[in-house]
Amino acid sequence: MAETHRPPEQFTLRLRRYDPESGDAPYWDEHTIELEPHRSVLEGILQAKAKFDGSIGIRCSCRAAICGSCGVRINGEPGLACHTHLDHARAYAKDGVIEVEPMGNMPVIKDMIVDMDAVHWKKVKRVTPWLLNEGPQPEREHIVPRESMVDITQTMACIQCGACVSDCLAMEVDPGFIGPAALAKAYRFVGDPRDEEQRERLIDLSQDPLGIYDCTHCFKCVQACPKDVNPMGQIMRLRRIAGSDQKIVDQNNGHRHEETITTLIKGYGLLHEAEMLPRSYGGNSWFGKFHPAAGKELLSSLPVVLRALVKRKVNPKIAMFGHKIPRQDLNAVKKIYEKVESRPTRYELNLYVTGYDEDVEEPVASVVAGNAQSVPQSTEGSTN
Amino acid sequence: MPAHDVLIIGAGLAGQRAALAAAQGGADVAIVSKVHPVRSHSVAAAGGINAAINVADDWRSHAYDTVKGSDFLGDQDAIEIMCSQAPKEVMHLEHIGVTFHRNDSGELDLRAFGGASMKRTAYVADITGQAILHVLYEQLMKHHEQVTRYEEWFVTSLLQDENGCCCGVIARDVRSGQMDVLGAKNVILACGGAGQVYSPTTNALIVTGDGIAQAYRVGAPLMDMEMIQYHPTTLVENGLLITEGARGEGAVLLNSEGERFMEKYAPNKMELASRDVVSRAEQTEILEGRGVGARKDGIYLDITKVPRKRTLEALREIVNIGKDFAGVDITREPIMIRPGQHYIMGGVKTDVNGATSIEGLYAAGEVACVSVHGGNRLGANSLLDTLIFGRRAGEHAAARAAQMAMPQIPQARLGEDMAMIDAIIARPHTGRRVSEIKQELGETMNKYVAVYRDEEGLRTAHETVRRLKDESGSAYVDDRGTVFNQDVLGAIELGYMLDSAEAIVVSAIERKESRGAQFRTDFPERDDEQWLKHIDITTSADGAGGPQVSYSPVTITQWQPEERKY
Numbered sequence: 032m033a034e035t036h037r038p039p040e041q042f043t044l045r046l047r048r049y050d051p052e053s054g055d056a057p058y059w060d061e062h063t064i065e066l067e068p069h070r071s072v073l074e075g076i077l078q079a080k081a082k083f084d085g086s087i088g089i090r091c092s093c094r095a096a097i098c099g100s101c102g103v104r105i106n107g108e109p110g111l112a113c114h115t116h117l118d119h120a121r122a123y124a125k126d127g128v129i130e131v132e133p134m135g136n137m138p139v140i141k142d143m144i145v146d147m148d149a150v151h152w153k154k155v156k157r158v159t160p161w162l163l164n165e166g167p168q169p170e171r172e173h174i175v176p177r178e179s180m181v182d183i184t185q186t187m188a189c190i191q192c193g194a195c196v197s198d199c200l201a202m203e204v205d206p207g208f209i210g211p212a213a214l215a216k217a218y219r220f221v222g223d224p225r226d227e228e229q230r231e232r233l234i235d236l237s238q239d240p241l242g243i244y245d246c247t248h249c250f251k252c253v254q255a256c257p258k259d260v261n262p263m264g265q266i267m268r269l270r271r272i273a274g275s276d277q278k279i280v281d282q283n284n285g286h287r288h289e290e291t292i293t294t295l296i297k298g299y300g301l302l303h304e305a306e307m308l309p310r311s312y313g314g315n316s317w318f319g320k321f322h323p324a325a326g327k328e329l330l331s332s333l334p335v336v337l338r339a340l341v342k343r344k345v346n347p348k349i350a351m352f353g354h355k356i357p358r359q360d361l362n363a364v365k366k367i368y369e370k371v372e373s374r375p376t377r378y379e380l381n382l383y384v385t386g387y388d389e390d391v392e393e394p395v396a397s398v399v400a401g402n403a404q405s406v407p408q409s410t411e412g413s414t415n
Numbered sequence: 416m417p418a419h420d421v422l423i424i425g426a427g428l429a430g431q432r433a434a435l436a437a438a439q440g441g442a443d444v445a446i447v448s449k450v451h452p453v454r455s456h457s458v459a460a461a462g463g464i465n466a467a468i469n470v471a472d473d474w475r476s477h478a479y480d481t482v483k484g485s486d487f488l489g490d491q492d493a494i495e496i497m498c499s500q501a502p503k504e505v506m507h508l509e510h511i512g513v514t515f516h517r518n519d520s521g522e523l524d525l526r527a528f529g530g531a532s533m534k535r536t537a538y539v540a541d542i543t544g545q546a547i548l549h550v551l552y553e554q555l556m557k558h559h560e561q562v563t564r565y566e567e568w569f570v571t572s573l574l575q576d577e578n579g580c581c582c583g584v585i586a587r588d589v590r591s592g593q594m595d596v597l598g599a600k601n602v603i604l605a606c607g608g609a610g611q612v613y614s615p616t617t618n619a620l621i622v623t624g625d626g627i628a629q630a631y632r633v634g635a636p637l638m639d640m641e642m643i644q645y646h647p648t649t650l651v652e653n654g655l656l657i658t659e660g661a662r663g664e665g666a667v668l669l670n671s672e673g674e675r676f677m678e679k680y681a682p683n684k685m686e687l688a689s690r691d692v693v694s695r696a697e698q699t700e701i702l703e704g705r706g707v708g709a710r711k712d713g714i715y716l717d718i719t720k721v722p723r724k725r726t727l728e729a730l731r732e733i734v735n736i737g738k739d740f741a742g743v744d745i746t747r748e749p750i751m752i753r754p755g756q757h758y759i760m761g762g763v764k765t766d767v768n769g770a771t772s773i774e775g776l777y778a779a780g781e782v783a784c785v786s787v788h789g790g791n792r793l794g795a796n797s798l799l800d801t802l803i804f805g806r807r808a809g810e811h812a813a814a815r816a817a818q819m820a821m822p823q824i825p826q827a828r829l830g831e832d833m834a835m836i837d838a839i840i841a842r843p844h845t846g847r848r849v850s851e852i853k854q855e856l857g858e859t860m861n862k863y864v865a866v867y868r869d870e871e872g873l874r875t876a877h878e879t880v881r882r883l884k885d886e887s888g889s890a891y892v893d894d895r896g897t898v899f900n901q902d903v904l905g906a907i908e909l910g911y912m913l914d915s916a917e918a919i920v921v922s923a924i925e926r927k928e929s930r931g932a933q934f935r936t937d938f939p940e941r942d943d944e945q946w947l948k949h950i951d952i953t954t955s956a957d958g959a960g961g962p963q964v965s966y967s968p969v970t971i972t973q974w975q976p977e978e979r980k981y
Contacts, residue, residue: 096736
C-alpha cells in the first residue's frame with residue numbers, strides 16, 4: 032500500500048485478553064504479524080484482528096494520534112497504540128515480544144477496552160468543564176492577548192486518551208484524586224481570559240483535598256502524555272496562580288507547604304526538617320512554630336515523624352540542626368532565587384510557545400526559568 | 416422504549432451542533448454515536464474554518480470562491496446561506512469558548528487557504544476540528560439535562576411509520592450488546608462520509624458510510640456521489656493527512672527535478688489552487704515520471720520555507736505527524752506526500768434546512784449533500800458546512816417536533832435486526848473474512864475511481880463492487896460475544912460501505928465529462944450544456960432493482976458558469 036524505506040519484518044504481539052462473558056480470568060494471547068518496522072503497534076493489532084482473530088477488542092479510529100481512542104499500555108508503559116512504532120516497542124520489550132494491555136486505574140470492559148466513563152469522564156465533569164461566561168456577549172470576538180490563546184492551546188490539545196490517568200500514582204492510592212487529565216482541562220478555563228469564574232474555580236480546586244494539592248509531583252503523566260500536554264505542569268501552574276497570585280489559603284496546607292520548602296531552600300540550601308512541619312502548618316514563618324493551630328496539627332503528624340525516625344528515614348541530629356552546605360554553594364542557590372525573583376513576570380514553559388523542550392535554538396533562559404519554578408516543589412513529594 | 420423529539424445520529428461537529436440548536440429550540444434531544452463523541456472524525460480536521468470576518472472581506476467573495484471551487488456544480492442558494500451566516504457562526508463558537516488564535520491586536524487571526532481570494536480561515540494551531548469538537552462537547556456536558564447522550568451505540572436501521580415518515584432508529588448498545596428501538600419525531604443523520612470505502616484514505620476507521628447507506632435504503636436520494644476529493648498532501652507512508660494549512664503558511668510543492676511545478680498548472684494561486692487542481696497536477700507529475708522517492712510515486716512538500724517558530728506554534732500537529740509517522744523533521748527537510756482520498760462532496764440529498772425527501776429525516780455534514788461543495792470542496796469549508804447546516808437542521812427539526820405528536824413506532828422491526836445480527840454471528844467459516852472484502856474494496860476504489868478515471872476502469876470497479884456485495888452475504892466473523900462485539904459491527908459497516916461504493920461508481924460512470932474532482936480521461940472537458948446538473952441515485956425500497964439514476968438542476972443565483980483558472 033504505502034512506500035517504505037525498510038522491508039517488512041515479523042513482530043510478535045502478546046495481547047492481554049479478557050472476555051467478561053466467559054467467566055474466565057484474563058489471559059495472554061500471542062500473534063505474529065508482518066509489517067514495516069516503523070508501522071504502529073495499532074496497525075500490528077489490526078493485522079492480527081483482520082487475519083487471525085476478529086474478536087480482539089481495542090478502541091481505535093483515526094490512526095493518527097488525534098482521536099484518543101487507542102490508549103493502552105505497551106510493555107507496561109501507557110500511550111497510544113497508533114503512536115508507537117513496532118520496532119521501538121520491540122526494542123523496549125523484555126523478551127522481544129511486544130506486550131499490550133489495557134490502561135490502568137480504570138475497570139476493564141473487554142480485552143484492551145476500559146471503562147473511561149467510570150473514571151476519566153467522571154473526573155472531567157468534576158471540574159465544571161465549560162466556559163463560565165454568562166454575561167452579554169460582544170458583537171464580535173472577545174479581544175484577548177494573542178499569547179493567552181496560544182498558551183491554552185497546549186491543554187486544548189489534550190485528546191482525552193486517558194494515558195495520564197492510567198499511570199497516575201496519586202490516583203492509584205487515592206482513587207478520588209481529580210487527576211492529571213481533568214486538572215489540565217481545568218487549567219484550560221483558568222488560563223482562558225474569557226472565563227469569569229477563575230477565582231471560584233481555583234478556590235474549589237485548592238480546598239478540595241482531592242484537588243490540585245493531591246498531586247504527588249511524580250512526572251508519570253508528563254511522560255505518558257502523547258500530546259505534550261504536560262498535565263503535571265498545568266497542575267503546578269494552577270497551584271502557582273491559586274497560592275502565589277490569588278493568595279488562596281487552602282485547608283490542605285498545600286500552598287504553605289510549598290512556600291515553606293522554597294523558603295528553607297533559600298535560607299539553608301537544603302531542607303530543614305525540624306522547621307518544615309511547623310512552618311507548613313503555621314504559615315511559613317518562624318512564629319508559626321508557636322501558632323496554636325500548628326501545635327495541634329503538629330501533634331497529629333507525630334506518628335508519621337516517629338515512623339520516619341524508627342525507619343531511619345530521618346537523622347535526628349540533622350533534622351534538629353539542619354543540613355549544612357558550603358558557603359559558595361549556598362550563594363549559588365541564592366543567586367538562582369535572585370534571578371528568578373527579579374523577573375517582572377513569571378516564565379511558564381509552554382511547548383506551543385517555545386517549541387521542543389530539548390530545542391537548543393530556543394533561548395536558554397525560558398527553559399531554565401521553567402525548571403527553576405518547579406525546583407522547590409520537586410524536592411519534596413506529596414503535600415498531604 | 417425511549418423516545419425523543421429530535422434524535423441525532425453521529426456526534427461530530429454537525430451532530431453536536433444540531434443537538435445544541437435543537438435543545439435551544441426547546442426540544443427534547445438525544446444524540447447517538449457509535450464512538451464516544453470526542454472520537455468522531457471531525458476531530459481530525461486540522462486547518463481551520465472559513466468565514467468573511469475580516470472587515471475588508473465580503474461573504475459574497477467567499478461565496479464566489481466556493482462556487483468556483485465547486486466547478487459551478489454547487490447550489491448557489493445554499494452557498495449564499497452558508498457564507499453569509501459564517502461570520503456569525505464563528506463568533507458564536509468564539510463566545511462558547513473555542514480558543515481561536517489571535518493576531519497582535521487580540522482579534523481572530525486568519526490564515527490563507529486553497530481556492531480563497533483572501534485570508535479568511537480562522538484556526539486553532541492545526542487542531543481546529545479538535546478544538547471546536549471538544550468545546551461543543553463541553554456544551555453538551557453543560558446542557559446534559561436537555562440532551563440525552565447514547566455514547567457507543569451503533570445504529571442498524573432507520574425506522575419509518577406507516578406514512579413513510581422517519582420515526583426513529585434501531586440501535587445496539589455496543590458495550591452491553593443490547594438492542595433497542597429509539598423512537599423520535601425527527602431523525603438527523605450526522606454520521607459523516609464514507610472514506611473507508613477507499614484504501615488508503617485520510618479518514619478514520621469509523622467513517623464507513625453508515626448514514627449514506629441507511630438513508631439510501633429507506634429510499635432517500637443520494638446526490639453528487641461521484642465527487643470524491645483527493646487531498647493533495649497525504650503521507651506516502653500511510654495516507655495520513657498533512658493539513659492544507661501548511662501550504663497556507665507558505666509551504667511549496669516540488670517534483671524530482673526540484674521544480675515548483677504548480678507554476679505550470681495554476682500560475683496565480685500556485686500551491687493554493689483548489690484541491691482537485693493541485694491533486695491532478697501532482698498525479699500528472701507522478702505519471703510523467705517526475706515523482707520522488709524510491710518508487711517515484713511521491714511529491715515533496717517543503718515546509719522549511721516557513722519560519723521554524725511559526726511552524727512549531729501553528730503547525731505543531733504535522734510536526735508530530737512527520738516525526739512520528741515518517742521520521743522527518745518537517746522544519747528542516749521536505750516530506751514526501753501524494754494525493755489521497757479525503758472527502759466525499761456527495762451524500763444524502765437535502766434542502767437548505769437539512770431536510771431529505773423522507774419526511775422527518777434530516778441530514779447534515781459530510782453525510783449530506785446540500786450541495787454547497789458541488790464538484791470540489793474548498794479547504795476549511797467542511798467545518799463550516801457541518802456547523803451551519805447542523806444548526807439549521809437542529810432548529811428546523813425542533814420546530815417541526817413542536818407541531819406534532821409522537822408517531823406510531825413499528826417496534827416489531829427490532830426483532831428483524833436482532834435476527835440479522837444473530838445470523839451474521841452464526842455464519843460458517845466457509846466464505847471470506849469481512850476484512851478481506853473490505854481491503855479489496857478499498858484497493859479497487861483507489862485504483863479505478865480516483866484522480867483520473869475512465870469508462871473501462873469504472874466498469875471494472877462496478878463489477879468488483881457487485882461481486883463483493885455477493886460475497887459479503889456470507890462473510891464471516893470470529894467474535895460470538897455480545898459485549899463490545901466490534902467484529903459483527905464491522906460486518907454491518909461493510910454493507911454500508913458497499914452501498915456507498917456502488918452509488919459512487921454508478922454516478923462516476925454516468926457523468927461523461929470532467930468537472931471538479933471527477934476527471935474522465937475519456938471525456939476530458941467540462942460540458943455545461945449536458946452536465947451542468949446533479950446526478951441523483953436512488954434504490955427501490957427492496958433494493959433489488961439496484962441503483963436508479965435521475966438528475967436534478969443546479970441552482971444558479973448570481974454567478975454564471977465560466978472557465979475555471981487558478
